Amino acid sequence: MTMTDDKVIVSARNRLTEYLDNKRLRKTPERFAILDVVFSHNDHFRIETLYQEMEERSYHVSRSTVYNTMELFCECGIVRKHQFNSRRSLYEKVVNSSSGNHLHLICTECGKIREIKDAELMRYIGLQRYGRFNASYFVLYVYGICAACAKRDKRKNKTIKIIK
């Protein structure tokens, strides 16, 4: 079930090539260079991070190109864009059709994001039908308080009570 990193990136390159062929778009070196950097990440990443990493590899691309390319990747389905907070977007690679359909636990206090795999729940959601709406993928965000923050809050509340 699990692919090696090598196979994952090769598969992604193939998917991109196929998509570009279908849409009659150009297979520019920039697109494939950015794809490699994208797939070196195993968690969420920012646009700016990608840009910096490209610079570190001495492969210069403009920020515009990174933005354009990430939009293309989204349409192609090899990455997914998230808007957890208003300021900036976070992206994540999509290894296979089911890898993107996980749920995110988002702490409303510290903002930390944890991914959870729940195959059964995901299957349940995936089986739903929404009339004439043609669903391609879905995202489940669960907001709440993470264990660390809950612990901290508890301590703080105790202190306050003692002071009073």
Add this chain to the structure above:
Amino acid sequence: MTMTDDKVIVSARNRLTEYLDNKRLRKTPERFAILDVVFSHNDHFRIETLYQEMEERSYHVSRSTVYNTMELFCECGIVRKHQFNSRRSLYEKVVNSSSGNHLHLICTECGKIREIKDAELMRYIGLQRYGRFNASYFVLYVYGICAACAKRDKRKNKTIKIIK
């Protein structure tokens, strides 16, 4: 099960009052005036819209106050903030604990958002447990192509084929 609009707003004012009391925050007239405008909406709305509507009512508040207040309302749980696209945030009122837990169908082509109520699915998701993470609410976004866009795409593809 359904409350009249009057009861909904009264209930919201009470919830706000209680929250402000607990947190030892001030019950300013601005907060309650904004609350009224918020609850005049039955769908998603923007910050700027709230601001304009306050002006129309000849009740001037600064944009900062609207932003501050909406953040307070989020913490209080009477509104929910959504980041469907990167540009701006959309808000919606939360009438009761279950009203916020619906799913959003988001068209990736035209950006239109439709809300769906699926009590069974919502209950199923709500029953899940996530270890030490204390879940308070969740949001399900389903991305895909809406009926209108699908129709338009179909037409367009036909035309292209004919031309070729």
Add this chain to the structure above:
DNA sequence: CTTAGTGCAAAGCGTTTGCATGCGA
């Protein structure tokens, strides 16, 4: 009387846009 809350304007910053240039097909 204290200080949380408000108003205003400016700053911040991720993202988009316009246009000249470059390069894949």
Add this chain to the structure above:
DNA sequence: TCGCATGCAAACGCTTTGCACTAAG
């Protein structure tokens, strides 16, 4: 050659911030 892509810098627009002032408790 054609026009999609890229690079660069400026513009954009939502949101945040700093500071003086106001008013709730």
